[in-house]
Amino acid sequence: MSDFLPKTAAITKLKTLTDKEKLFTITLDNGDSLDHKPGQFVMVSLSGVGEAPISISSSPLRGNNSFDLCVRFVGNLTNKMHKLSVNDRIGIRGPYGNGFPLDRIYGKDIIFIAGGLGIAPLRSLIQHVLKKREEYGRVTILYGAKRPQDILFSEEVYTWVEDDSIEMHITVDVADSSWNRHVGVLPHLFKFTSIDPLNSVAVIVGPPVMYRFVIMEALTNGIFESNIFMSLERRMRCGLGKCGHCQINGVYVCQDGPVFSYKNAKKLKEAL
Amino acid sequence: MEELLIAYSNLNDFISQLMGEYNVIGPVRKENKFAFEPLESPSDIVIDYQTTILPPSKWIYLNNEALLEFNLHDIKKTKAIVNSKRQVILFAHPCDINGINVMDQILGEAPADLNYLKRRKETVIIGYECLKPCGEKNLCFDKDYHKAAGGFDLLFTDIGKSFYVHVATQVGKEIVSYSSFFKKVSYNDRNDLFNVRIEGAKEFKRVLSGNVDMLSHHLKDSYDDMIWDVMGKKCVSCGACNIVCPTCYCFDVVDEVNMDMDTGCRHRRWDACQLNDFSKVASGENFRRTAAERVRHRVFKKEVYLKKRFGRSGCVGCGRCIYSCIAKISILDIFNQVMVG
Numbered sequence: 001m002s003d004f005l006p007k008t009a010a011i012t013k014l015k016t017l018t019d020k021e022k023l024f025t026i027t028l029d030n031g032d033s034l035d036h037k038p039g040q041f042v043m044v045s046l047s048g049v050g051e052a053p054i055s056i057s058s059s060p061l062r063g064n065n066s067f068d069l070c071v072r073f074v075g076n077l078t079n080k081m082h083k084l085s086v087n088d089r090i091g092i093r094g095p096y097g098n099g100f101p102l103d104r105i106y107g108k109d110i111i112f113i114a115g116g117l118g119i120a121p122l123r124s125l126i127q128h129v130l131k132k133r134e135e136y137g138r139v140t141i142l143y144g145a146k147r148p149q150d151i152l153f154s155e156e157v158y159t160w161v162e163d164d165s166i167e168m169h170i171t172v173d174v175a176d177s178s179w180n181r182h183v184g185v186l187p188h189l190f191k192f193t194s195i196d197p198l199n200s201v202a203v204i205v206g207p208p209v210m211y212r213f214v215i216m217e218a219l220t221n222g223i224f225e226s227n228i229f230m231s232l233e234r235r236m237r238c239g240l241g242k243c244g245h246c247q248i249n250g251v252y253v254c255q256d257g258p259v260f261s262y263k264n265a266k267k268l269k270e271a272l
Numbered sequence: 273m274e275e276l277l278i279a280y281s282n283l284n285d286f287i288s289q290l291m292g293e294y295n296v297i298g299p300v301r302k303e304n305k306f307a308f309e310p311l312e313s314p315s316d317i318v319i320d321y322q323t324t325i326l327p328p329s330k331w332i333y334l335n336n337e338a339l340l341e342f343n344l345h346d347i348k349k350t351k352a353i354v355n356s357k358r359q360v361i362l363f364a365h366p367c368d369i370n371g372i373n374v375m376d377q378i379l380g381e382a383p384a385d386l387n388y389l390k391r392r393k394e395t396v397i398i399g400y401e402c403l404k405p406c407g408e409k410n411l412c413f414d415k416d417y418h419k420a421a422g423g424f425d426l427l428f429t430d431i432g433k434s435f436y437v438h439v440a441t442q443v444g445k446e447i448v449s450y451s452s453f454f455k456k457v458s459y460n461d462r463n464d465l466f467n468v469r470i471e472g473a474k475e476f477k478r479v480l481s482g483n484v485d486m487l488s489h490h491l492k493d494s495y496d497d498m499i500w501d502v503m504g505k506k507c508v509s510c511g512a513c514n515i516v517c518p519t520c521y522c523f524d525v526v527d528e529v530n531m532d533m534d535t536g537c538r539h540r541r542w543d544a545c546q547l548n549d550f551s552k553v554a555s556g557e558n559f560r561r562t563a564a565e566r567v568r569h570r571v572f573k574k575e576v577y578l579k580k581r582f583g584r585s586g587c588v589g590c591g592r593c594i595y596s597c598i599a600k601i602s603i604l605d606i607f608n609q610v611m612v613g
Contacts (some may be wrong), residue, residue, distance in 0.1 A: 002352035003383050004339040004525075004538070047342035047350065048529045048536050052554075075554030089347045208557060235553045237525045237540075240383045244522030244545060247569075248559075250577035269495065270559060270569075 003240055006045040006091025012066055014086050017152050021117070022082065023057070024069045026092065033065040034092070037099030038124035039231060039259045043239045044069065044077065045091030052077040053236045053254075055121035056095060059128035070120035070152060096239040097258050100125050100203060100229060108201045109137035111193070111223075113214050115144050115186050115206020119152050121231055122205050126160070133165055140167045140193050144186030144206075147172055148179045167193060186210060190217040197222030205231045208272045215262055228262035232271060274439040274448075275457045278428075282453040283435070287314035289451055290360050294396065297331050298362035299324060308361065319363060319430075322406040323590055327518035328361045329372045332391050333379070339387065340538040344529065353537075356391035363400035363428065366420035367412040367588040371518025372397065373423040377582045378521060396443055399424040403472030411604055412589035414480040431464040479604060482611040488576050488585075494610040495568070503606065504564025506599040511544030513570065513593035513601075519578070519586040520544075545570055571606055 013025035045051045058068035073082045169189045171182035202218045234246035234253045246253035249268045296311045299321040306321040308328045343349035379385040412418040425444035428435040448454045514520045524543040529536040551559040578586035594602045
């Protein structure tokens with residue numbers, strides 16, 4: 001069976017999140033669960049247009065056999081997705097990639113650091129951890145967006161703010177008059193939290209430019225290099241370790257990633 | 273391996289026999305160069321050819337290979353396509369046979385590429401042993417890729433008046449057994465083979481400085497060297513080196529809709545890591561923005577990453593990238609520079 005043949009699926013729910021992002025809830029036609037791990041991605045296929053890699057944005061423990069894709073409209077395929085409605089059919093290949101290392105974060109204090117659209121793949125892990133909250137230590141979420149209207153999953157994000165079992169800090173680069181929380185770049189949120197380096201893991205997802213500064217903060221706070229996890233993006237064409245587009249030095253993001261520990265990622269000189 | 277003989281005078285008839293059963297792709301003259309093309313007649317071939325423009329591996333790893341057929345209005349009509357036709361690649365040089373072997377390893381790695389593997393299974397490889405180098409810049413001898421220990425079904429060696437034929441596989445055995453032109457080798461024939469090989473070995477010269485086994489190591493040390501900037505300034509990012517390389521396989525996936533606006537095809541198209549947009553993403557970020565980074569990546573992929581992942585170098589020393597480069601960048605010069613630096 002060719003690995004290029006997508007499974008057919010339907011859009012079962014659609015929600016506009018911001019002026020350039022929508023949340024698609026997808027269910028496979030054959031009723032199967034995608035059976036993914038948080039941190040993995042799928043190749044979304046639209047016949048006649050092509051395919052693009054999109055991170056899975058929901059936890060596999062959610063039930064009801066559906067999964068979420070948060071899509072920013074920025075290229076050929078994603079702009080075509082923008083025009084779709086509930087019940088429209090798409091093709092799905094995957095899940096691909098290694099996902100977040102659940103065995104490495106089990107029982108630890110977790111600091112989630114999300115830059116912009118990075119909250120989308122992190123949401124799969126956050127939901128996963130919150131579903132089994134008692135299996136983890138302290139949960140801290142640091143989330144930075146450009147402006148208040150760019151905050152994704154805002155209803156859910158504010159439930160995390162209200163949740164006593166989570167320490168959550170949100171910042172925007174540029175505020176408006178309605179904003180009464182932090183203003184400034186994401187790394188400065190580290191000032192508002194305390195970290196126990198011996199028991200902490202950091203899970204970071206965001207645009208390439210953000211990683212250096214956030215990793216610097218994580219290291220300054222004593223977190224071990226092997227306990228810092230990051231997700232790297234590339235424009236895969238196959239998801240199968242063959243097309244070459246996701247290659248970073250000697251590794252394939254679609255096979256050996258997209259999640260890397262900083263200890264390994266720092267050896268990849270082309271990573272950022 | 274079984275060893276047989278076929279006289280020069282029987283070669284064309286043997287090729288005719290093959291053409292009756294298979295699509296036979298062999299080396300033909302193309303103006304002042306050579307190319308692997310489907311034969312229309314046995315006499316088209318040039319036995320004593322120099323490196324072809326494109327390697328024969330491109331007949332197994334096709335450009336514009338169809339992956340899926342789809343219907344724009346009914347997603348359930350999407351069908352995977354895994355197509356191939358029995359074919360013979362006739363008289364591939366050992367460097368190119370080694371190139372095909374490397375491709376077999378790369379595309380056979382899980383998840384394996386069905387399209388390539390199916391066509392590979394239906395391709396018979398008849399090799400032609402090199403008794404002299406094709407050009408001055410070929411580094412096949414340094415990499416020991418001027419010889420093929422395996423990866424072929426039959427291997428022909430010219431011993432004068434006849435070809436000595438090594439039969440390596442069951443498929444090769446079936447081909448020769450259906451043909452009446454092959455007879456067992458004699459003691460004299462074995463002697464002749466030994467002698468032409470001794471004479472042939474004298475023709476090859478080393479062009480790489482130092483020990484080729486240290487090449488990967490020296491390259492890794494040179495990651496931040498000036499040499500990449502120097503090459504980057506010359507490079508025009510045309511991708512010619514990628515297209516002519518026996519072990520380049522990167523691809524793009526493209527959907528094409530037919531004129532009926534109803535049906536279409538998703539196919540893969542050869543891509544080139546040297547092109548500017550290869551590592552570009554939709555947000556505009558380009559992860560290898562400069563030609564220097566791209567040149568370095570190609571050399572590292574061939575000599576460092578593939579070697580680490582599969583235990584053998586992806587550069588077979590055929591020299592095609594050197595001969596095709598518009599900017600006259602030579603991977604041999606790059607290797608020699610890092611070996612002495």
